[in-house]
Amino acid sequence: METLVFGLLNGVSYGLLLFMLSSGLTLIFSMMGVLNFAHASFYMLGAYFAFTISGSSSFWVALFIAPVLVGLVGAVVERYGLRKVHPNGHVAELLFTFGLAYLIEEVVKIVYGKTAVDYRIPELLNFSAFQVYGASFPAYRLFIIVIAVGMLIGLWFLLKRTRAGLIIQAALTHPHMVGHLGHNVPLIFMMVFGIGCALAGLAGVMAGNIFVTDPAMAVQMGPIVFVVVVVGGIGSLEGAFVASLVIGLLQNLAVGINASFADIFGFLGLTEMSEVGSINISSLAPVLPFLLLVLILIFRPQGLMGEKEL
Amino acid sequence: MSDQSTYQRLAPSRGQKFTQRTLPFIILAAILLAIPMTGPSRTFYTIAHQMGINVVFALSYNMILGKGGLLSFGHAVYFGLGGYLAVHAMGWIEDEVGIWGSIPVFFLPVVGFVGGALAGALIGWPSTRKAGTTFAMISLGVAELIFAAAFMFDSFFGGEQGISGDRMNGIELFGLSMGPIAEVYWFIAFWMFVGILGMWAFTRTPLGKLSEATRDNAQRVQFIGYNPQRVRYMVFIFAGGFAGLAGGMAAVNYEIFTPDALSLIPSGLVLIMAYVGGITYFVGPIFGAILLTYMQSMLSDFTEAWLLYLGVLFIAIVMYAPRGIAGIVFGFIDGIRGSESGIYIKHWALNLLGILLMLIGLIILVEVSVRWSNGYGDIYEPFGMHLSHTNPLTWFLFLVASVAGIALSLFVKKQKEATA
Numbered sequence: 255m256e257t258l259v260f261g262l263l264n265g266v267s268y269g270l271l272l273f274m275l276s277s278g279l280t281l282i283f284s285m286m287g288v289l290n291f292a293h294a295s296f297y298m299l300g301a302y303f304a305f306t307i308s309g310s311s312s313f314w315v316a317l318f319i320a321p322v323l324v325g326l327v328g329a330v331v332e333r334y335g336l337r338k339v340h341p342n343g344h345v346a347e348l349l350f351t352f353g354l355a356y357l358i359e360e361v362v363k364i365v366y367g368k369t370a371v372d373y374r375i376p377e378l379l380n381f382s383a384f385q386v387y388g389a390s391f392p393a394y395r396l397f398i399i400v401i402a403v404g405m406l407i408g409l410w411f412l413l414k415r416t417r418a419g420l421i422i423q424a425a426l427t428h429p430h431m432v433g434h435l436g437h438n439v440p441l442i443f444m445m446v447f448g449i450g451c452a453l454a455g456l457a458g459v460m461a462g463n464i465f466v467t468d469p470a471m472a473v474q475m476g477p478i479v480f481v482v483v484v485v486g487g488i489g490s491l492e493g494a495f496v497a498s499l500v501i502g503l504l505q506n507l508a509v510g511i512n513a514s515f516a517d518i519f520g521f522l523g524l525t526e527m528s529e530v531g532s533i534n535i536s537s538l539a540p541v542l543p544f545l546l547l548v549l550i551l552i553f554r555p556q557g558l559m560g561e562k563e564l
Numbered sequence: 565m566s567d568q569s570t571y572q573r574l575a576p577s578r579g580q581k582f583t584q585r586t587l588p589f590i591i592l593a594a595i596l597l598a599i600p601m602t603g604p605s606r607t608f609y610t611i612a613h614q615m616g617i618n619v620v621f622a623l624s625y626n627m628i629l630g631k632g633g634l635l636s637f638g639h640a641v642y643f644g645l646g647g648y649l650a651v652h653a654m655g656w657i658e659d660e661v662g663i664w665g666s667i668p669v670f671f672l673p674v675v676g677f678v679g680g681a682l683a684g685a686l687i688g689w690p691s692t693r694k695a696g697t698t699f700a701m702i703s704l705g706v707a708e709l710i711f712a713a714a715f716m717f718d719s720f721f722g723g724e725q726g727i728s729g730d731r732m733n734g735i736e737l738f739g740l741s742m743g744p745i746a747e748v749y750w751f752i753a754f755w756m757f758v759g760i761l762g763m764w765a766f767t768r769t770p771l772g773k774l775s776e777a778t779r780d781n782a783q784r785v786q787f788i789g790y791n792p793q794r795v796r797y798m799v800f801i802f803a804g805g806f807a808g809l810a811g812g813m814a815a816v817n818y819e820i821f822t823p824d825a826l827s828l829i830p831s832g833l834v835l836i837m838a839y840v841g842g843i844t845y846f847v848g849p850i851f852g853a854i855l856l857t858y859m860q861s862m863l864s865d866f867t868e869a870w871l872l873y874l875g876v877l878f879i880a881i882v883m884y885a886p887r888g889i890a891g892i893v894f895g896f897i898d899g900i901r902g903s904e905s906g907i908y909i910k911h912w913a914l915n916l917l918g919i920l921l922m923l924i925g926l927i928i929l930v931e932v933s934v935r936w937s938n939g940y941g942d943i944y945e946p947f948g949m950h951l952s953h954t955n956p957l958t959w960f961l962f963l964v965a966s967v968a969g970i971a972l973s974l975f976v977k978k979q980k981e982a983t984a
Binding site: 287289335338344346350353354357359363364367417431473478480488537541544549551552555 | 623633635690693694697698700701704705706708713717828832833836839857872874876878879882884886892930933934951
């Protein structure tokens with residue numbers, strides 16, 4: 255029961271972090287058709303920027319400034335990089351962001367060194383929020399949940415309830431028409447790319463201090479974010495939300511299960527001694543998202559909430 | 565005039581066929597035969613073998629990217645699985661399990677081919693149903709899945725330390741004991757030649773032609789009665805097979821395979837090799853594989869930031885020369901043969917100068933920063949100059965080189981627009 259409750263709580267906070275990342279990716283993809291391979295690199299930049307800023311001022315300043323900076327970097331990348339590659343097609347754009355991921359990682363290694371930096375949870379939030387079954391739940395994880403939900407509401411409000419959101423939504427489906435109405439569509443694209451990157455940066459600010467802030471964090475997170483986007487249905491924000499939570503819960507609950515295949519499939523004659531039998535469910539946790547991806551693609555290629563099959 | 569005669573008029577002449585199809589292979593064979601006569605060093609052999617393996621690997625990747633239009637982030641999976649099967653087969657030859665005792669090590673790449681093709685047949689079935697971005701994502705997911713699974717099944721993948729073998733067993737073929745590196749050379753050269761020939765021949769088959777047609781317009785292919793999914797699937801199997809062939813070559817060359825061989829890193833590297841070389845040309849990936857292998861083994865001795873240079877090179881190719889090195893080379897040949905070759909050469913030379921200046925600026929910036937970042941007090945000293953990060957000369961040189969390079973490139977661009 256204890257592991258279940260903790261698995262659920264951690265799963266939700268991790269899932270919401272994943273959603274922060276994947277919402278930006280989904281927005282960018284559904285608008286520009288670009289699957290931003292460097293998205294997790296912007297997440298990493300967010301963590302590093304926050305480390306620098308919180309070192310010279312405080313975490314609270316970093317919480318606002320770092321995502322804005324990452325968003326600006328993203329906007330510059332769109333304006334001077336992606337826009338140039340755009341005429342060469344989507345594969346060229348994907349490859350551009352692929353190269354960018356290499357570049358960002360190497361630059362981060364030069365500027366911040368190859369080892370992890372000491373980016374810490376702010377003192378103010380470094381206490382336990384509540385106790386469940388004698389174990390404490392850190393307040394910072396609760397804070398992540400609050401920020402993520404706040405961001406979710408903010409994003410929803412921006413897209414569905416403001417004039418700017420209306421124009422963005424229109425530009426998603428009918429860019430030419432929106433252009434003819436006198437809106438600057440390339441500028442909208444640049445802003446959406448910037449906002450998407452800023453969301454990734456925000457996730458980095460939040461996650462860098464509970465995980466590790468090192469040059470490998472982008473490579474670790476990147477593939478999982480893609481899984482979220484594909485499983486949720488490419489281009490669907492709601493789908494990305496559901497998929498983030500599912501994957502967050504799946505991974506965190508699996509870690510807590512201390513059983514092997516032999517325990518579960520023992521009735522089939524599988525023993526601890528055999529190789530398959532000795533695989534532990536908890537060690538399977540990192541593989542689960544990818545397993546889910548393959549299963550989804552075989553049985554429901556449009557993703558959980560995707561409307562069209564890609 | 566009948567259609568038949570039009571076709572005959574357009575068809576290449578006998579001489580053209582010879583110079584375009586047969587001659588390159590004769591030259592390749594001559595080069596491969598000539599190399600050992602120059603008495604190369606061990607280092608040369610080591611790098612040459614790696615190049616041979618990467619050439620086959622990059623070409624196999626281009627079967628799906630360049631010719632098939634499928635962007636994969638997990639091609640090393642087939643290289644790795646083929647290679648693993650070959651390493652295991654090497655062990656079976658040593659232990660003389662069943663009929664393996666009578667099979668020479670020389671033919672292990674065939675085992676690799678079978679392994680890679682089987683893996684391609686299995687994984688390709690769900691993944692090649694879609695092209696484009698979806699395919700790219702599936703390939704990434706599958707690669708991660710298999711890489712993670714590799715650490716769970718130690719009996720096949722050998723865990724962290726991998727599986728190793730010994731190539732000096734079984735029957736000797738062509739008098740090659742496969743022991744000394746100079747004898748392994750013939751093995752690598754032979755299979756590289758076979759691989760290149762095989763993949764080139766594949767582009768001439770109806771399936772190879774259909775693969776290009778499916779890349780350009782899948783709907784039309786369906787119209788004329790072919791199933792594009794099936795075409796993609798079959799091409800994918802062959803590409804997996806040739807990647808496995810390269811894996812088999814690597815298995816014999818290195819005598820060890822570790823799970824790292826199927827991770828995302830070699831998958832990314834083969835993508836960069838093929839793209840930098842030029843995916844629209846058959847020879848492109850060969851150029852790319854040779855250049856990148858050279859960079860990987862040579863440049864990494866000079867600078868620890870070689871991956872940064874690689875990233876810059878890749879982005880520059882994607883942005884400014886999407887047809888890769890092969891495109892630059894063939895474009896240059898066409899340019900100097902063209903009517904305004906004088907102007908062309910002038911622009912080309914100015915552009916080259918601009919790129920070189922920008923490169924100098926980049927190198928100064930990167931090398932100085934790397935040394936500053938390491939904090940060992942190392943100082944970048946090219947040509948006896950003392951370039952530390954506090955030295956104003958460093959920043960002066962960096963600024964002058966970059967600004968001059970950018971200005972020159974912009975100038976050439978304007979000139980070109982003016983003449984065009």
